Amino acid sequence: MAVLSFGQALKDALDVAMSKDDSVFIAGEGVGVSIHYDPNLPTHGLLEKYGRKRVKDTPVSEAAIAGLGVGASALGLRPVVEIMFFPFITLAADMLVNHAAKLRYLSGGKSAFPLTVRVKAGVSFAAGCQHSHNLEAWLAHSPGLRVVFPSTAADAKGLLLSAIFDPNPVIVIEEMLLYWMKGEVPDGDHRIPIGKARVVIPGKDCTVVSYGGAVYTALEAAKTLSEEGISTEVIDLRSLVPLDKACLLDSVRRTGRLVVLHDATKFGGFGAEISAIVAEEAFDVLKAPIKRVAAPDIPVPVSPPQEMFNKPSPETVIAAVRATVGKG
Numbered sequence: 001m002a003v004l005s006f007g008q009a010l011k012d013a014l015d016v017a018m019s020k021d022d023s024v025f026i027a028g029e030g031v032g033v034s035i036h037y038d039p040n041l042p043t044h045g046l047l048e049k050y051g052r053k054r055v056k057d058t059p060v061s062e063a064a065i066a067g068l069g070v071g072a073s074a075l076g077l078r079p080v081v082e083i084m085f086f087p088f089i090t091l092a093a094d095m096l097v098n099h100a101a102k103l104r105y106l107s108g109g110k111s112a113f114p115l116t117v118r119v120k121a122g123v124s125f126a127a128g129c130q131h132s133h134n135l136e137a138w139l140a141h142s143p144g145l146r147v148v149f150p151s152t153a154a155d156a157k158g159l160l161l162s163a164i165f166d167p168n169p170v171i172v173i174e175e176m177l178l179y180w181m182k183g184e185v186p187d188g189d190h191r192i193p194i195g196k197a198r199v200v201i202p203g204k205d206c207t208v209v210s211y212g213g214a215v216y217t218a219l220e221a222a223k224t225l226s227e228e229g230i231s232t233e234v235i236d237l238r239s240l241v242p243l244d245k246a247c248l249l250d251s252v253r254r255t256g257r258l259v260v261l262h263d264a265t266k267f268g269g270f271g272a273e274i275s276a277i278v279a280e281e282a283f284d285v286l287k288a289p290i291k292r293v294a295a296p297d298i299p300v301p302v303s304p305p306q307e308m309f310n311k312p313s314p315e316t317v318i319a320a321v322r323a324t325v326g327k328g
Helices: 006-020 046-050 062-074 086-106 136-140 153-164 176-180 214-227 245-255 270-281 304-310 314-324
Strands: 002-005 024-028 055-057 078-083 116-121 146-148 170-175 182-185 198-201 206-210 232-236 239-241 258-265 291-295
Touching (some): 002 006, 002 153, 006 024, 046 055, 062 086, 078 086, 086 136, 136 239, 146 153, 153 170, 153 182, 206 214, 214 232, 214 258, 245 270, 258 270, 258 314, 291 314
Parallel strands (some): 024 078, 116 170, 146 170, 206 258
Antiparallel strands (some): 198 232
């Protein structure tokens, strides 16, 4: 088993898929050139290996990139298109929400539309609010789209490969800060089922549910809480749509408490959906009110100190867990 960075693991998935199936191609703004010369970025070296017919540099137009992907998938190819920054997916929203998400339904389930959209997310780059807005709740709210948000290198490879060979359109959200984080990654055609969460660490006093880079914030909080005698179970959802409700509800039924953590803004965020599911289906086991830890409902500041204030910290998670167990 190789040790790869998160970005290298994504590239490994693309390489495996492209070598396995000639209908797989990638497209996006400058894929294979410019910043993609960094070996930890997911399309590094693929232009040289597969050529311009299968690694397509595109104009700076997210709507055109998404339209290319939708059309190609309708014609039987397996496009993997890249949106450079998460907020720019709004420019591709019509093609993704009003076409990609609905074509299979409109065909009565008889046709496949295997489109994969990779989108870069996250803060900490002082890139400003127009480049740093997490919109996973928007995508999860659109029936017909599958949405995954990996946190480890192995999951990044496994979920991307599953996305490419899924008959439905799948959005793969990649947190940019994780591109350089290393981990063991299985060789070859390693796939992780979409819709399967994982218990990162077991616990008995409180469940903390998260996804993407926020999982590491949860783990740091859990370490401090364990020193206080509070046992925290950390769940990594991996997939927002479909959602592993069984894993979520089983955990809450064991601990009786829930804190939901994400880096997106709080109002109308994905944490509200998690909270509502638990309130509807496991209210009888709750020992304390559910807590949500999220970014404040403001645009992400460009100033680095203010940007870090915007990102939920381990201390905010610790305070939320302490409150649920009556030690706040």
